[in-house]
Ligand SMILES: Nc1ncnc2c1ncn2[C@@H]1O[C@H](COP(=O)(O)OP(=O)(O)O)[C@@H](O)[C@H]1O
């Protein structure tokens with residue numbers, strides 16, 4: 203059963219068409235990797251799914267929330283859609299003056315009006331899940347990049363979204379902390395979280411993803427099983443891109 207359905211999603215910035223009509227389905231409990239050259243629209247696509255950008259046209263359905271952007275949707279409908287997904291950004295954007303625990307409880311307490319005690323108990327469990335039980339009272343500057351990114355994952359999970367979106371979650375990290383973040387993401391996948399991940403970590407993509415999508419110039423060039431799209435792509439643009447990232451020189 204598909205959790206996410208995107209039909210004809212279009213987004214421009216001025217005269218620049220960034221997403222030229224995206225169709226996408228994401229099965230419940232699956233991991234989709236989204237790859238493509240810089241500027242191909244990957245971040246914009248995630249931001250449209252998460253309600254951070256407003257597309258000109260297209261239908262986005264996540265679970266029971268459905269918005270037709272061509273039909274002047276109400277702010278309440280867009281808020282409902284936004285609440286269905288949680289996003290982990292390329293560079294963590296934790297509140298610098300709040301501890302790890304406070305960063306994770308902020309959303310549930312202020313945005314979802316959940317009781318602080320319950321939110322804190324939840325946050326501690328989530329920090330434990332991402333391997334940071336002992337860092338609850340640390341401030342972001344006291345944490346490594348990988349640890350900060352894991353707090354960012356816990357923070358997104360705390361809002362109990364149906365869908366988790368990851369935008370190059372390891373690309374700003376020191377190489378030695380990439381693995382700890384990918385391990386947490388593997389665990390989430392094994393737990394059955396539905397995830398859409400923009401990443402160029404090919405081993406992760408091959409081992410964890412159920413579906414791979416190659417985006418170029420704001421359109422889906424090809425999609426399918428990772429072994430096909432990443433292993434034996436059908437399109438020349440996909441082949442070229444994979445050659446470039448596998449052998450950058
Ligand atoms: N807020 C914005 N205003 C104007 N142009 C933007 C904005 N956000 C993204 N773009 C442009 O949209 C294109 C796609 O960007 P993006 O979605 O960030 O691509 P990717 O994540 O694949 O690198 C780029 O050409 C970028 O410059």
Ligand SMILES: [Mg+2]
Nearest residue numbers: 244245246369
């Ligand atoms: Mg991007």
